[in-house]
Amino acid sequence: MTFEQLTAEQRQVADATAPTMLVFGGAGVGKTTTALWAARRELTAHGTSSKPLPGRRVLFVTFSRTAVAQIRSRAGNVLTGMEDAVEILTFHGLAFRLLCAFGRYTGLPGVPVLRGEARTKLATPSPTDYTLTYSDLLPRALTLLETPGPIASLIRSRWSLVICDEFQDTDEEEWRLLQALGRNARLLLLADPNQMIYQFKDGVSEARLDAARARPGCVEVTLQQGSYRDPTQVLPNAAADIRWRRFTTPAVRAAVDAGRLLVYRDVPDTDAERAAVIDAEIRRLQADGHTTIGVYAKTNSDAAGLSAALTDRGVDHVPVGFSEAYGETLAALLTMVRYSAGVADWSEVLTGLATVLTANHRGSKPPDLAWALHAGLHLPNALVDRLTKIKLGLDEAAEPLEEAVVTATQAWNVLGFTSGRRTWNRASRAFTALAARARLHVVDPLGQLERAVAAARDASFVELDGGDTGHIQLMNFSQTKGREADATILSYTSNDWYGRGACEPYDEASRILYVSMTRARNIVVILLPPQPHPLVAPFTRYSKPFPIDII
Numbered sequence: 001m002t003f004e005q006l007t008a009e010q011r012q013v014a015d016a017t018a019p020t021m022l023v024f025g026g027a028g029v030g031k032t033t034t035a036l037w038a039a040r041r042e043l044t045a046h047g048t049s050s051k052p053l054p055g056r057r058v059l060f061v062t063f064s065r066t067a068v069a070q071i072r073s074r075a076g077n078v079l080t081g082m083e084d085a086v087e088i089l090t091f092h093g094l095a096f097r098l099l100c101a102f103g104r105y106t107g108l109p110g111v112p113v114l115r116g117e118a119r120t121k122l123a124t125p126s127p128t129d130y131t132l133t134y135s136d137l138l139p140r141a142l143t144l145l146e147t148p149g150p151i152a153s154l155i156r157s158r159w160s161l162v163i164c165d166e167f168q169d170t171d172e173e174e175w176r177l178l179q180a181l182g183r184n185a186r187l188l189l190l191a192d193p194n195q196m197i198y199q200f201k202d203g204v205s206e207a208r209l210d211a212a213r214a215r216p217g218c219v220e221v222t223l224q225q226g227s228y229r230d231p232t233q234v235l236p237n238a239a240a241d242i243r244w245r246r247f248t249t250p251a252v253r254a255a256v257d258a259g260r261l262l263v264y265r266d267v268p269d270t271d272a273e274r275a276a277v278i279d280a281e282i283r284r285l286q287a288d289g290h291t292t293i294g295v296y297a298k299t300n301s302d303a304a305g306l307s308a309a310l311t312d313r314g315v316d317h318v319p320v321g322f323s324e325a326y327g328e329t330l331a332a333l334l335t336m337v338r339y340s341a342g343v344a345d346w347s348e349v350l351t352g353l354a355t356v357l358t359a360n361h362r363g364s365k366p367p368d369l370a371w372a373l374h375a376g377l378h379l380p381n382a383l384v385d386r387l388t389k390i391k392l393g394l395d396e397a398a399e400p401l402e403e404a405v406v407t408a409t410q411a412w413n414v415l416g417f418t419s420g421r422r423t424w425n426r427a428s429r430a431f432t433a434l435a436a437r438a439r440l441h442v443v444d445p446l447g448q449l450e451r452a453v454a455a456a457r458d459a460s461f462v463e464l465d466g467g468d469t470g471h472i473q474l475m476n477f478s479q480t481k482g483r484e485a486d487a488t489i490l491s492y493t494s495n496d497w498y499g500r501g502a503c504e505p506y507d508e509a510s511r512i513l514y515v516s517m518t519r520a521r522n523i524v525v526i527l528l529p530p531q532p533h534p535l536v537a538p539f540t541r542y543s544k545p546f547p548i549d550i551i
Helices: 008-014 031-043 065-079 091-106 117-122 134-146 150-156 172-181 206-213 234-243 250-257 271-287 300-312 323-340 346-361 368-375 381-395 403-409 411-415 421-438 445-462 507-517 537-542
Strands: 020-024 058-062 086-090 113-115 131-133 161-164 186-191 218-222 261-265 293-297 472-476 485-491 520-527 543-545
Touching: 008 031, 008 218, 020 031, 020 206, 031 058, 031 065, 031 161, 031 186, 058 065, 058 091, 065 086, 086 091, 091 134, 091 150, 091 172, 091 445, 113 445, 117 323, 117 346, 117 368, 131 134, 134 150, 134 172, 150 172, 161 172, 172 186, 186 206, 206 218, 234 250, 234 507, 234 520, 250 261, 261 537, 271 293, 271 300, 271 485, 271 520, 293 300, 300 346, 300 472, 323 346, 323 381, 323 403, 323 421, 323 445, 346 368, 346 381, 346 411, 381 403, 381 411, 403 411, 403 421, 411 421, 421 445, 485 507, 537 543
Parallel strands: 020 186, 020 218, 058 086, 058 161, 113 131, 161 186, 261 520, 261 543, 293 472, 293 485, 485 520
Antiparallel strands: none
16 A cells, blocks of 8 residues: 555654654554654654654664554565564563663663563573573663663664554553653554453553553544455454444345344354364365464363364364463473483473473363373383483484484474474474584584574563464454454363453453454354353354264
8 A cells, every 4th residue: 555545644653743643443444554654754753754854763663563563564565675674573672672672770780581371380490590480571671761761761762753553452561661762752653442352460550541541742643444355345244243233234134134244043052063063164265265374272271272173173273372481392392302401300301291291281270191201200101111211312413403404393293292383393494504504513402402593482471483373363352452464263171261350241242352353354254152252142042053963
C-alpha cells in the first residue's frame, strides 16, 4: 500500500507531530500499516528525504513475539532501505538488550543469563551469579531509564519515535518504560479496547487508555472501520456481534449461511480423538484451497497435548509459544557434548533432558517423568536402557564436537519422546551448524560452542527464533493476537475453565473469542465438545455433528 492509498485518518497519523498519538482501530483495519508509514515519515521528515535523516531512529515495541514477527513481515514494503534505522522488539527483548549493554550499571557483574520458567519449576541451580528471570528484566531496565544520569539520557536519546502496538494490554512496568522513553521521543500508541485480553496483568485496564489521554499534547484518532484481512466484512461483522454475546443477529446468520462460520458439535474431549477431527478438518480446508491454518486451544498444556496427538497422526504443524523449549534444547545438546568432553556430569545431562520436557509441557508443574529425571528417582526399565545407550554413545565418542554431536541430536528419537519432537529436530539442525563453526576455532572450539549456544538460547527467549512460522500453526487462544490465517479452527473441551465467578457476559473471555475469530481471512471452524461451556454453547444452534467415522 502506498502513502496515497492510505485513508485520511491513516495519513493524519503518519504525518502527525504530536508528542503522543493514541490511535484506535479494530482488528484488521490497518493499524500496523499506518504505524509503519508513520515510521517512514518520521525517518524521512515527511518524505523530504529518500533515506533516514541523521539522528532519527524508530523503536517499534510490543509485548508479543507474534506481533514482532507480523510487523517485521509487513515492514519490507514500507521501510525498504531503512531497516537499520528501525528496531522492532518485544518489551522483554528491549529490556534484555539494554541490560546486556548497560547492566553493569545496575550491579550485574557480566552479561546476564536468562533463567527460563522450566528451570525455575525444576528448581535447578543458577549457572552464574548474574542469572535473571523474565520478571527481573523490566525492573532492571527501568532502573537504567529512571535513574537520572548520563546512561538514562543516552538510552532515551536513541529514538525520535517510539511506537507501541497492542497498547491496551501494556502492564504497569511496560507503561513506565514507554513514559521514560517518551521524555525524548514522540509516542505512537496503537490500541483496540475489544482486544484487551490480558487483564490479569498488573495495570491492564481501561485506565491505561485514560493515562495516555492525560499526557500533554495527546491527540486521539480512530481509524476508519473495515477489515483489510476480510474485505467482505462477513467474519469481522459476525465476530463483532459475538463479542457482545449477540449470537442471533443477521451478521452471524450470514456468516453461517455463507459457509464462513462452521460449527461441529459433540467432538470428543480426548487429545487423540480431537486430533483425528482436526486432522480431517485440516485436510478438507487444504483441499478447498486454504493454505495457512491456525488451530487454537484453551491452554498451553492443552495445546501441548494436541500437538503430541497431531504428531502421532503425522500432521506437520508448528506448535507456537514454545520458544523456551527451543532454547533449552540447545542447552541440553550442549550439556551432552560437554559430558562427552569430560566437563559435565551425567546428572547434568538428565537435568537438561528434564528441562526440555518441562519446557514442552508448559503446565504449572514439571511432568512426573521430568521430575524423576532431574531428581534421580525411579525410571521405567525401557527408558533406563535408552538412556544407557545414549550415555554409551557419548562415552565412546572420539571427538566431542563430531561424534558426540551426532549422538546428542539423535537422543530425543532414541528416548522415544513425542512431545517437542519438531522443536528438538529444529534445534538439532541449528546446533549441528554451530558445532561445525566452532570446530574451525583451533584454540578453544568447545568454548566457542558454549558461547554461541548461550547467545542463541537467550535470544530465543526474548527475540524471534524463527520457529513459529509454518502453514499449520497450533497455539492457545491468548497467543492468537497479531496472527492471521486463511482458516482457523477453534477447539474447545468440556473441561474448559474461565476463572472463578465467570458469568455472562463473559467480558474477558468474549474478547478472546472475538480476537480468535478475527484472525481468519476466509473461514472459522468451531469444534464444540459434548458439554460446551456457556461461553460457546450458543454456537450449538448452528452446529452439525461431525462424521463419526472420522474418529
